[in-house]
Amino acid sequence: MRTFAIHSYKGGTGKTTLAANLAAIMAKKGHDVAILDTDFQAPSLHTLFGIATRSCYVNDFLSEKVKHTEVLTDIGSTFDLSGKLFVGFSDPNVEAIREQLAKDRKWHMQAISQLLVLKQKLEKEGFDYFILDSAPGVHYSSVNTIVVSDFTIIVAKIDNFDFDGTAHLLDELYGPLNKDTMLLFNKVVPNLLEGKSSAGLIEMVKEMFEGKTQLLGFLPCYCNVPLGMGSEVLALTQPDLPFIAKLIEIEQKIEAAEFPGD
Amino acid sequence: MIRAVYILVSGGVCVFSRSYDPELADPYLLSSFVSAMASFSKEAMGDDLRGIESDGKFIFIADHKQVTTVVIADGPDEVTSTLIDYIGLNFISRFGKDIQQGRQNLPIFDKFTEVLDKLIPEHLKFTDSVKPREPLDSLAIVELPKELKDIAMLLVRERSITEKKAALELGISLKKSTRLLEKLVNLGRAGRKLEGRNVIYFV
Ligand SMILES: Nc1ncnc2c1ncn2[C@@H]1O[C@H](COP(=O)(O)OP(=O)(O)OP(=O)(O)O)[C@@H](O)[C@H]1O
Numbered sequence: 001m002r003t004f005a006i007h008s009y010k011g012g013t014g015k016t017t018l019a020a021n022l023a024a025i026m027a028k029k030g031h032d033v034a035i036l037d038t039d040f041q042a043p044s045l046h047t048l049f050g051i052a053t054r055s056c057y058v059n060d061f062l063s064e065k066v067k068h069t070e071v072l073t074d075i076g077s078t079f080d081l082s083g084k085l086f087v088g089f090s091d092p093n094v095e096a097i098r099e100q101l102a103k104d105r106k107w108h109m110q111a112i113s114q115l116l117v118l119k120q121k122l123e124k125e126g127f128d129y130f131i132l133d134s135a136p137g138v139h140y141s142s143v144n145t146i147v148v149s150d151f152t153i154i155v156a157k158i159d160n161f162d163f164d165g166t167a168h169l170l171d172e173l174y175g176p177l178n179k180d181t182m183l184l185f186n187k188v189v190p191n192l193l194e195g196k197s198s199a200g201l202i203e204m205v206k207e208m209f210e211g212k213t214q215l216l217g218f219l220p221c222y223c224n225v226p227l228g229m230g231s232e233v234l235a236l237t238q239p240d241l242p243f244i245a246k247l248i249e250i251e252q253k254i255e256a257a258e259f260p261g262d
Numbered sequence: 263m264i265r266a267v268y269i270l271v272s273g274g275v276c277v278f279s280r281s282y283d284p285e286l287a288d289p290y291l292l293s294s295f296v297s298a299m300a301s302f303s304k305e306a307m308g309d310d311l312r313g314i315e316s317d318g319k320f321i322f323i324a325d326h327k328q329v330t331t332v333v334i335a336d337g338p339d340e341v342t343s344t345l346i347d348y349i350g351l352n353f354i355s356r357f358g359k360d361i362q363q364g365r366q367n368l369p370i371f372d373k374f375t376e377v378l379d380k381l382i383p384e385h386l387k388f389t390d391s392v393k394p395r396e397p398l399d400s401l402a403i404v405e406l407p408k409e410l411k412d413i414a415m416l417l418v419r420e421r422s423i424t425e426k427k428a429a430l431e432l433g434i435s436l437k438k439s440t441r442l443l444e445k446l447v448n449l450g451r452a453g454r455k456l457e458g459r460n461v462i463y464f465v
C-alpha cells in the first residue's frame with residue numbers, strides 16, 4: 001500500500017479537488033482506495049462527494065471514540081467502481097471545528113498514533129492507496145498527515161508566494177522528515193503552458209526545485225472545473241472533461257513514481 | 263539491562279559493588295549468594311561466559327584470577343565476555359596491588375564506581391522508570407535526528423513497545439533498536455519502565 005498526503009503551503013491550491021478526483025480515478029482503475037479528510041478547520045470532502053450529515057467522523061476516530069471500520073464509508077458501490085473507494089469525512093459542524101481548534105499537543109499525539117494505526121489496518125486489509133487530504137500550511141494536523149505518509153504531493157500555484165513557501169517547506173519540513181515529495185502545479189494560466197513560455201516556466205521551476213523534489217506536472221486552470229460548485233467529483237460525474245484526462249496522466253505518473261527510499 | 267556489578271576477592275569477599283537498580287536487594291546480602299555461585303561456577307563453567315538464571319535475573323561470572331567479576335543483568339546474553347573482562351581487568355590494573363596485599367575494604371575502591379559507569383554503555387545500564395519529559399508529537403518528530411524518525415513513529419503508533427518488538431518491526435538488530443530507543447529516552451521524548459522482566463518504552 002502507498003500512503004500519500006496532498007498538501008500545500010497556501011490554501012485553495014486545489015488539494016481537495018485533486019485528492020478526491022485522484023482517489024476516484026484510482027478506484028475506477030480497480031485499485032482499493034481510502035481517502036481521509038484531515039482538514040478539520042475547513043472540512044470539504046463531504047460536500048465534494050455530496051454526502052449528507054453522518055454520525056461519525058474522522059475527528060471521532062482520532063479521539064478514539066469510534067473504530068476505524070465505523071469512520072470509513074464505502075462509496076465505491078454507489079458509483080459502480082471496480083475498486084473500493086472508502087472515504088472518511090471530517091466533522092463540518094461549527095461546534096466541532098471550534099472544539100478542534102482547542103486541541104492540545106497531547107491530543108495531536110494521540111491523533112498521529114491513530115492515523116498510524118489506521119494505516120496499518122488498511123494495509124492489512126489489502127488497500128492499494130491511502131490518501132490524506134491535508135490542511136494547508138504548517139500546524140499539527142497537516143504535519144501529522146505528512147509524518148504518516150510515505151510521500152507527499154505538494155500542490156502549488158504559479159506565484160511567488162507559493163514558490164517561496166514551497167521551497168521553505170521542502171527545506172524545513174519534508175527534508176528533515178526524510179519524506180519524498182512530488183510537486184504539482186495547479187491552476188496554471190493556460191498561456192504559460194504554450195510554446196516559449198512553457199520552456200521558460202519549466203526552466204524556472206527546475207532552477208528552483210531540482211534535486212529537492214520530483215516534478216509531477218502542470219495542470220492548467222480550467223474554467224469549467226468550479227462549475228460543479230465544489231459538490232461533484234468530476235472523475236465520477238463527467239469523466240470526459242479535459243481536466244480529468246490530464247489528471248489521468250498525473251495519476252499514471254504517481255503510480256509509476258519511484259523514490260530512492262522505496 | 264545491567265542491574266549490578268560486584269567484584270569479589272578470594273574467599274568470596276565482596277570488595278566493590280555498584281547497583282543500578284534501587285530495588286535490588288542489599289548488595290551485600292546478595293553478594294554472599296553470588297560468592298557461593300562464583301566459587302561453584304569456577305569449576306562448572308570453564309571459559310565461556312554464560313548467564314545463570316536466578317530469580318528472574320541473569321548472573322554473569324568471570325574469573326579474573328585476582329578477582330572474580332560478577333554482573334547481574336536482565337537477559338541471558340546481555341553481557342559479553344569482552345565487557346566483563348574489561349571491567350575485571352580494569353579493576354585489577356587499578357587496585358591489583360592492594361588486593362595482593364590483602365586489603366579488602368579500602369575507600370579508594372569506591373572510586374571505581376566512576377570508572378565503571380563509563381565502561382558500561384549507557385543503554386545497558388538499568389535505570390528506574392523514566393517518564394517522557396515532552397510529548398512525541400509530529401512537530402517533535404520533525405526535529406528528531408534522522409535515524410530516530412522511524413522508531414519514533416513506530417513508538418507513536420504502538421504507544422508502548424519492547425526493544426525486541428521494535429527490532430522485529432523495523433528489521434533492525436536488537437542492539438540498534440535498544441540504542442535508538444535509549445536515545446529517545448535521553449532526549450526526553452520517550453519513557454522507560456519495567457514490566458516483569460521486560461523493559462517497556464512508552465510515550
Ligand atoms: N485546475 C483547476 N482549474 C480550475 N479550478 C480549479 C482547478 N483545481 C481546483 N480548482 C478550484 O479551486 C477551488 C479550490 O479548490 P480546493 O478546495 O480543492 O482547494 P484546497 O487546496 O483543498 O483548498 P483548502 O486549502 O482551503 O483546503 C475550487 O473551487 C476548485 O473547483
Ligand SMILES: [Mg+2]
Pocket residue numbers: 015016017039044133134
Ligand atoms: Mg481542501
